[in-house]
Amino acid sequence: MEYRPLGNTGLQVSSIGMGCVTFGREIDRAASFQILDHALERGLTLLDTAEAYAAGASETVLGEWIAARNAREQIVLATKVRGTLTRERVINSAEESLQRLQTDHIDLLQLHNWDDETPLEETLEGLDRLVQQGKVRHVGCSNWMAWQLCKSLLLSRSNGIVPIQSVQPPYNLVQRDIERDMLPLCVDQHIGVLSYSPLAAGFLTGKYRRNGEVPKGTRFDVIPGHQRIYFTDHGFATLEGLEAVSQESSQSMLQLSLAWALGHPGITSVLIGARSTDQIDQAFAAEKNGLDPELRRRLDEISNSTDLHPST
Secondary structure (H helix, E strand, O other), rough: HHHHHHHOOEEEEEOOEEEHHEEEEOHHHHHHHHHHHHHHHOOOEEOOOOHHHHHHHHHHHEEEEEEEEHOHHHHHEEEEEEEOOOOHHHHHHHHHHHHHOOOEEEEEEEEEOOOOOOOOHHHHHHHHHHHHHHOOEEEEOOOOOOOHHHHHHHHHHHHOOOOOOEEEEEEEOOOOOHOOOOOHHHHHOOOOEEEOOOOOHHHHHOOOOOOOOOOOOOHHHHOOOOHHHHOOOHHHHHHHHHHHHHHHHHHOOOHOOOHHHHHHOOOEEEEEEEOOOHHHHHHHHHHHHHHOOHHHHHHHHHOOOOOOOOOO
């Protein structure tokens, strides 16, 4: 396992991180503990959750595991606040997360969404107060656009308050928008990048087909909003191209997709979700095996078709 600096925070995070969205929602406490034990044994130390995951159940399960294993000093703990991001809301949410997580501080508190209603200065002031109180060490954002990050950095510098130091965007063979503006900005400003959804919520594993039925119980059946993102001409063209490369190279679509995301030099850590320990091992195998330059070139070409995806 490789450990990398998260921007200018001073934190070292594992190159593979655990996205804890499945805990308390798709898997129970016992299965979650088994996955967390296995991940820590393999050297995975970045654990990312959110108040919104299973209405707080993910944080609760994670907090119980941390307490049971006395693991707080062995991990980098990240969570998120979402919704209307007033100063009071940000502070109260963090305090509630601290209780569920059974800890006195959060290593990385992230804004889960952009809030058009609340002045950004007020949101940042809430984060700054938490840092000053020692309840939060560093702050980040998730699902922001590059101009929004720029605005926050300017406000932090002009007001002398804590800056955003990491971003958490989706990044996979279908969703590559961050390559245009966000990744160059993060490199320039030394911002950490914790990408998620390397398998496009399972789309890139081959279980969905153009004009086919959505299998019952799959992520796209449970959360139909994923269909809007991935069930497009570009999405299915990428999927079909990936399948062709998989057959020619004798590597699974899953392994190719994971290796492609894990090998990008601009990504600090790739967050994976898991419902079994096998899924953790798959990510470790993909990182170990890597992707040779010719396969990466072919996958880049397949997923970057300008006629199907003119914004890239």
